[in-house]
Amino acid sequence: MTLSVPSDAVFLAELAPVAERLYERHLEATKEWFPHELVPYSQARDFEPGETWDESEVPMDPAVRSSLLVNLLTEDNLPFYFQVITRMFGADDVWGEWNRRWTAEEGRHSIVIRDYLTTTRSLDPWALERDRMHQVQAGFHGETLPNAANGFAYVALQELATRISHWNTGDRLADPKGKEVMSRVAKDENHHYLFYRDLVAAALEVDPSMTVEAIAHQVDVFEMPGTGIAGFKAHARWPSPTQGSTTSSSTTTRSWCPACCATGSWRRSRG
Ligand SMILES: [Fe+2]
Ligand SMILES: [Fe+2]
Numbered sequence: 001m002t003l004s005v006p007s008d009a010v011f012l013a014e015l016a017p018v019a020e021r022l023y024e025r026h027l028e029a030t031k032e033w034f035p036h037e038l039v040p041y042s043q044a045r046d047f048e049p050g051e052t053w054d055e056s057e058v059p060m061d062p063a064v065r066s067s068l069l070v071n072l073l074t075e076d077n078l079p080f081y082f083q084v085i086t087r088m089f090g091a092d093d094v095w096g097e098w099n100r101r102w103t104a105e106e107g108r109h110s111i112v113i114r115d116y117l118t119t120t121r122s123l124d125p126w127a128l129e130r131d132r133m134h135q136v137q138a139g140f141h142g143e144t145l146p147n148a149a150n151g152f153a154y155v156a157l158q159e160l161a162t163r164i165s166h167w168n169t170g171d172r173l174a175d176p177k178g179k180e181v182m183s184r185v186a187k188d189e190n191h192h193y194l195f196y197r198d199l200v201a202a203a204l205e206v207d208p209s210m211t212v213e214a215i216a217h218q219v220d221v222f223e224m225p226g227t228g229i230a231g232f233k234a235h236a237r238w239p240s241p242t243q244g245s246t247t248s249s250s251t252t253t254r255s256w257c258p259a260c261c262a263t264g265s266w267r268r269s270r271g
Contacts, residue, residue: 008148011207012089018202019094022195023101030105030191035112038184040177044119053124060122060174063238067169068113069123070235071182073135074162074226075110078103080139081225088151102192109185116181131230138228144221149214152203156196157222163189165224 055065082103089095117123145151163186170182203211226232 008088011148011203011210012095014206015199015202016094019098019199022198023094023098026098026101026191026195029194030188033108033184035108035115038112038177038181039115039119041119047125053121053126055124058120058122061172064169064172065123066235066238067165067172068117069128069131070226070229070232071165071169072110072113072117072123072128073131073229074224075106075113076132077135077139077225077228078106078110079136081106084145085151085155088145088148098195105188105192109188112181113185116178120175120178122178134230135228144217147210147214149203149207149210150218152196152200153211153214153218154222156193156200157218158224159189159193159196161222161224163193 082099085099085102086096089099091099114128117128118125145154166182166189167186170179170186173179173182200211200215203214229235
């Protein structure tokens with residue numbers, strides 16, 4: 001006897017009521033926040049014609065500076081992520097609503113991080129803009145997402161990894177304003193992670209075999225979307241300032257993990 005495998009349309013239809021509940025929970029749990037309230041604009045000054053960026057103005061561990069660049073460029077590729085998620089989950093009903101809300105929230109991340117980094121002159125703005133152009137034009141083709149179950153498993157892993165990356169990068173910044181920016185973004189990523197984590201849990205009920213296979217496959221092949229960034233491998237080779245070993249500078253779960261990760265306090269966090 002051959003077991004029939006449900007199409008993505010059937011799978012998504014069965015999960016839609018759960019997604020609606022999780023979306024409502026997300027709207028209740030998240031708090032409005034404003035990027036401009038976190039950026040220290042009083043520290044800024046104009047870039048004069050012919051001026052070049054001087055890294056000695058803002059001393060920083062090179063691994064942390066590398067993480068900031070990779071984290072921002074990863075956020076910058078939002079148009080491509082929107083396209084991929086629309087293709088996987090559709091543009092109608094709760095899936096489209098969630099995707100548009102998620103996109104609006106994600107848009108704040110590159111706004112606040114870029115404004116902070118430019119205002120404080122923490123990164124070379126010319127190199128940053130050239131890297132952004134490269135990244136957005138290249139898209140992101142490293143993932144293997146054969147069906148919606150793989151899509152859910154991937155984004156659950158990716159949101160968790162992004163949360164850890166932003167949190168740990170902020171934790172290594174000496175500037176309290178920078179810490180605040182990165183922890184604020186990490187809180188958003190945690191809410192995204194909770195949505196997808198619980199969606200994957202529901203998917204295990206709807207189709208256990210397909211979902212377990214999808215989780216196993218995504219854990220096996222997982223890459224962050226930032227792997228398409230120019231010079232990503234060089235960024236990933238920066239040693240961790242605390243461990244003294246080679247690890248990804250910014251975007252993988254192998255890098256530094258916040259204590260709250262282990263205690264579960266993120267689950268209880270609101271805002
Ligand atoms: Fe983000
Ligand atoms: Fe996110």
